Amino acid sequence: MDDSSVEPFDELLVFVDGASKGNPGESAAAFVVCDGDGNVLFEMASRIGIATNNEAEYWALLLALDFLRQWKVKRLSVFSDSELLVRQLQGTYRVRSPKLSSLHQLAKERIQGFPSFTITHIPREKNQRADSLASEILTSRVRL
Template sequence: MDQQVGIWRLHTDGAARGNPGPAGIGVVLIDPRGQVAERVARFIGTATNNVAEYTALITGLQRALEHGARRLEVYSDSELMVRQLNGQYRVKNDGLKPLYRQVLDLVARFDAVRFVHVPRERNKDADRLANQGIDDAGER
């Protein structure tokens, strides 16, 4: 299967210990054959959980584009973010508005993107990576 034509899967998660507090992001990008193309665990400094969620998504979208993905299904356990991106909720928080616009700009570069809310249990790898990003920062 041509990787650019098939559907890629992206699992993202953001975590903050405290709100705001030390925050990390987790990203798992899976190619159309079901192989993990990339995993990201990164500390992003002090942020709210919602900022971490959006930052993880932005990172995942950027990585998917760099891998040549054209069609993407995005899985997140952030019900707020998924509903905002699906047009069910408005983005009212001024701190999230620029991140939301950045997501829309990235989404426009794909042929198709679908956002799906999943329970935390179905997003364990991304959750683990987000927490690993925070933990790794504490070891510096």
């Protein structure tokens, strides 16, 4: 498919969240993609196996970045209720865990594929849809 005729999005808002039953334990990652006006365009949740909560947060971001690589977007604004994820990607916090270090590196590499990228820490109440998606798939009996 020739995507040269596809109009780029000026801005996409992406809300990411990870969840873990135990730390580490069975985990899930979710993201919600909205247009600049806040209208939901796409949402996804996936089980990711055994991980810590912080690893699940990184996986949520990585899943979103991988998915959005195919979209034409001028500005990607990501929101997370994980202060650790946000501050590590902003360079405020050091990455100490070897597992998180490799996930952090993958995230930094994928972020380079977007012309403009920001990540912002938000309260959990502002991230309810992504939080619900991650929790729902984690507690559902259906295995995909």
